[in-house]
Amino acid sequence: MNNVQEESLRDQKKNRRRRQILEIARGIIAAKGLRSLKVRDVAEAVGCSVGSVYNEFGDFDGVILTVNRETVQALTARLRGVPAEDPVRQLYGLAETYLDFFAGHANLLRSLFEHRMEDDRPYPDDILQMVMDAFALMHPPLVRLLPDADDVKIALLSRTLFSAVHGIISLGLEERMVAVPPQMLRQQIEQFLDVHLKGLGILPLR
Amino acid sequence: MNNVQEESLRDQKKNRRRRQILEIARGIIAAKGLRSLKVRDVAEAVGCSVGSVYNEFGDFDGVILTVNRETVQALTARLRGVPAEDPVRQLYGLAETYLDFFAGHANLLRSLFEHRMEDDRPYPDDILQMVMDAFALMHPPLVRLLPDADDVKIALLSRTLFSAVHGIISLGLEERMVAVPPQMLRQQIEQFLDVHLKGLGILPLR
DNA sequence: TACTCATATGAACATTGTTCAATTTAACTC
DNA sequence: GAGTTAAATTGAACAATGTTCATATGAGTA
Numbered sequence: 001m002n003n004v005q006e007e008s009l010r011d012q013k014k015n016r017r018r019r020q021i022l023e024i025a026r027g028i029i030a031a032k033g034l035r036s037l038k039v040r041d042v043a044e045a046v047g048c049s050v051g052s053v054y055n056e057f058g059d060f061d062g063v064i065l066t067v068n069r070e071t072v073q074a075l076t077a078r079l080r081g082v083p084a085e086d087p088v089r090q091l092y093g094l095a096e097t098y099l100d101f102f103a104g105h106a107n108l109l110r111s112l113f114e115h116r117m118e119d120d121r122p123y124p125d126d127i128l129q130m131v132m133d134a135f136a137l138m139h140p141p142l143v144r145l146l147p148d149a150d151d152v153k154i155a156l157l158s159r160t161l162f163s164a165v166h167g168i169i170s171l172g173l174e175e176r177m178v179a180v181p182p183q184m185l186r187q188q189i190e191q192f193l194d195v196h197l198k199g200l201g202i203l204p205l206r
Numbered sequence: 207m208n209n210v211q212e213e214s215l216r217d218q219k220k221n222r223r224r225r226q227i228l229e230i231a232r233g234i235i236a237a238k239g240l241r242s243l244k245v246r247d248v249a250e251a252v253g254c255s256v257g258s259v260y261n262e263f264g265d266f267d268g269v270i271l272t273v274n275r276e277t278v279q280a281l282t283a284r285l286r287g288v289p290a291e292d293p294v295r296q297l298y299g300l301a302e303t304y305l306d307f308f309a310g311h312a313n314l315l316r317s318l319f320e321h322r323m324e325d326d327r328p329y330p331d332d333i334l335q336m337v338m339d340a341f342a343l344m345h346p347p348l349v350r351l352l353p354d355a356d357d358v359k360i361a362l363l364s365r366t367l368f369s370a371v372h373g374i375i376s377l378g379l380e381e382r383m384v385a386v387p388p389q390m391l392r393q394q395i396e397q398f399l400d401v402h403l404k405g406l407g408i409l410p411l412r
Numbered sequence: 413t414a415c416t417c418a419t420a421t422g423a424a425c426a427t428t429g430t431t432c433a434a435t436t437t438a439a440c441t442c
Numbered sequence: 443g444a445g446t447t448a449a450a451t452t453g454a455a456c457a458a459t460g461t462t463c464a465t466a467t468g469a470g471t472a
Contacts, residue, residue, distance in 0.1 A: 013469095014419085035322050039460065049421045051462085060460065114320040116241050128380070135377075160374055160398055167373015168366055171341075174334070192366055199405025216438055216450075245429060255452045257431085266429065 018056050020046045026067045026108065034064065034111040061117060065124055068112045072130045075101055075109075079137050087141035088202065094138055095165045095189050102169050103182055113170070135162035145202050161196065168192060224262050226252045232273045232314065240270065240317040267323060271330055274318045278336045281307055281315075285343050293347035294408065300344055301371045301395050308375050309388055319376070341368040351408050367402065374398060 024045045028037050039060055043050045057063045078101050082093035102109050112131070117123055138158040146154060172185045197203075230251045234243050245266055249256045263269045284307055288299040308315050318337070323329055344364040352360060378391045403409075 032326070033322055035324065038458085040458095050460085051421055052419085054461070055419070110322075114322075116239055116316075116320075118241065120238070156394065159377075160394055163374045163377040164370035164398065165373070166377065167371070168369045170373065171365075171369040188362065188366055192370065195405035196402050197405070199401035199403070214439075219438090220450080244427085246427095256429085257452055258450080260430070261450070 014056075017046065017048060017052065021048075021053055021056060021063060022066055022070065025063050026070070029064075029067060029111050030105060030107050033107050034115060037064070064111065064115055065127065067108070068115065069124075069127055069130070071105070071108045071112050072127060072134060076130065076134045076137075079134055082137075084141065087144040088197065090141040091138060091145075091161075091197070092190065092193055094141075094162075095193060096186060098162075098165060099169050099182075099186060099189055102173060103185075106173055109170075132159070135159050135166075138162055146200065157200075164196075165189060165192070220262075223252065223254060223258065227254075227259055227262060227269060228272055228276065231269050232276070235270075235273060235317050236311060236313050239313050240321060243270070270317065270321055271333065273314070274321065275330075275333055275336070277311070277314045277318050278333060278340060282336065282340045282343075285340055288343075290347065293350040294403065296347040297344060297351075297367075297403070298396065298399055300347075300368075301399060302392060304368075304371060305375050305388075305392060305395055308379060309391075312379055315376075338365070341365050341372075344368055352406065363406075370402075371395060371398070 021042060024042050025037060028041065028045075039050050039053055042063070043053055046053075053060070053063065057066065075098075078097055079094055082090055082097050084090050112127075115123075136155065136158050138161055139155055142154050142158055142161075143149075143151070149157075168189060169185065172188065227248060230248050231243060234247065245256050245259055248269070249259055252259075259266070259269065263272065281304075284303055285300055288296055288303050290296050318333075321329075342361065342364050344367055345361060348360050348364055348367075349355075349357070355363075374395060375391065378394065
């Protein structure tokens with residue numbers, strides 16, 4: 001009995017189309033924002049019927065949520081790529097990598113953080129968990145820098161610090177409002193970390 | 207010539223209805239979220255036609271934006287009510303007042319920060335400006351605490367600090383995700399300020 | 413080939429934002 | 443107060459968009 005099922009022609013087409021739908025949807029969100037995403041536009045661009053989108057994702061929220069899931073996965077991958085030799089440098093690296101990712105994919109990040117479900121259906125737990133896990137990536141370097149601190153406190157500190165950085169970036173990149181230039185925002189983040197690490201009794205880089 | 211124009215019966219009704227529409231719309235957003243706000247629901251609750259909503263606000267975004275405008279005004283009023291005797295206490299007070307307001311009106315705040323315009327029309331400048339002004343309310347106490355610092359730097363610091371607090375609260379109040387309890391969030395904010403003010407060389411309260 | 417059933421289709425439907433010709437009504441004139 | 447005018451109101455019709463489902467298609471199978 002062979003468990004490694006060969007992919008049938010059916011599954012090939014199904015998976016191929018699934019990828020196509022997500023690619024197109026992501027492209028539209030990235031380029032024109034979540035509010036400009038329309039089922040018919042996606043279906044037409046993919047070259048299938050609207051019904052197929054529904055067969056594959058249940059409803060339109062399903063498409064958005066899957067794009068969001070992949071966004072947080074891509075973000076996490078990028079954050080995991082930050083060098084971990086020096087814990088202080090790692091903290092700065094995480095913040096700056098987040099800034100770069102946010103600046104480069106602002107609409108995708110907004111879709112992740114701002115999309116609300118119809119009615120009062122809850123936002124999928126797994127996505128929220130992935131976001132929390134990403135924000136917990138400051139935990140390891142903080143543990144190294146504060147070896148005597150309670151682990152639970154460090155976990156909270158990690159989420160707090162990352163949430164703070166998120167707030168600064170998220171509002172800083174908000175268009176118009178006197179437009180904080182990206183380079184300035186980078187400096188802003190660095191200075192914020194300088195001060196906060198100093199407050200924690202950690203020697204900053206500079 | 208009398209410039210103090212007496213309000214005509216027409217204007218009375220017009221203004222009265224305008225207020226009603228906003229009240230109903232605000233109530234729906236607060237109770238069920240922005241995504242549940244429907245023109246017909248508003249019109250029916252007010253007891254007028256959908257056309258009247260359009261006459262008064264141009265389009266539906268106009269209703270939302272006006273509610274958002276009043277939300278940031280109410281927020282600003284609350285923040286201005288924070289005692290200013292002790293600058294350190296004032297900073298904590300601003301953060302905690304923001305937390306209280308956010309916790310008490312989460313859906314209204316989300317509408318303010320998450321609503322995106324149709325197409326690529328810009329979010330009204332005056333609202334963004336009001337948000338920025340609210341976030342600048344940490345400026346005066348910071349000036350008192352850091353009398354030797356450059357005023358431009360303090361302005362940036364004020365926005366940074368408030369944005370950070372916003373990020374912590376905004377994500378902390380995000381439903382589900384292990385649900386940070388309000389009292390815990392309050393502590394989280396306090397500890398965050400403790401550390402950051404210490405990093406700035408300011409003696410914390412405790 | 414013939415048969416079966418999962419999948420794809422897209423017209424029809426449901427919901428919701430938007431418009432505008434017709435109607436109502438306040439304000440004004442005599 | 444009746445008539446006139448202009449502005450506000452109405453709600454049916456329209457437009458845009460999410461959703462469903464009876465039907466058609468085509469891959470798998472004997």
